[in-house]
Amino acid sequence: MKNILVAVDFSRLSDRAMDYALSFARRYDSTVIAAHVISPALYATPSAASMYGGIESLPYLDGVRRELTHRLEE
Numbered sequence: 144m145k146n147i148l149v150a151v152d153f154s155r156l157s158d159r160a161m162d163y164a165l166s167f168a169r170r171y172d173s174t175v176i177a178a179h180v181i182s183p184a185l186y187a188t189p190s191a192a193s194m195y196g197g198i199e200s201l202p203y204l205d206g207v208r209r210e211l212t213h214r215l216e217e
Contacts, residue, residue, distance in 0.1 A: 144173050150180045151211065161214060177211045 149164040151157040161177065168175045 144171055146174050146176055148176045148178060150178050152180050152182070153210070165215075165217075175215060177215060179207045179211065 147164045147168055149157075149161050151161055161175075164175050167173065
């Protein structure tokens with residue numbers, strides 16, 4: 144197995160999935176690819192949707208990128 148794709152949303156359960164994927168990757172010399180996912184329920188209200196829309200999402204995505212990079216480098 145060369146690549147392992149892990150969906151993360153920074154929940155406790157996705158943290159466990161990431162830990163498992165990293166452990167598996169070390170054992171089999173695989174690459175972990177982390178994909179940040181957002182629940183469609185977050186778009187249920189206009190105020191929630193605005194949190195992820197337009198230019199305002201860039202700082203949020205930068206934070207996600209930093210967090211995932213940190214987790215993958217551990």
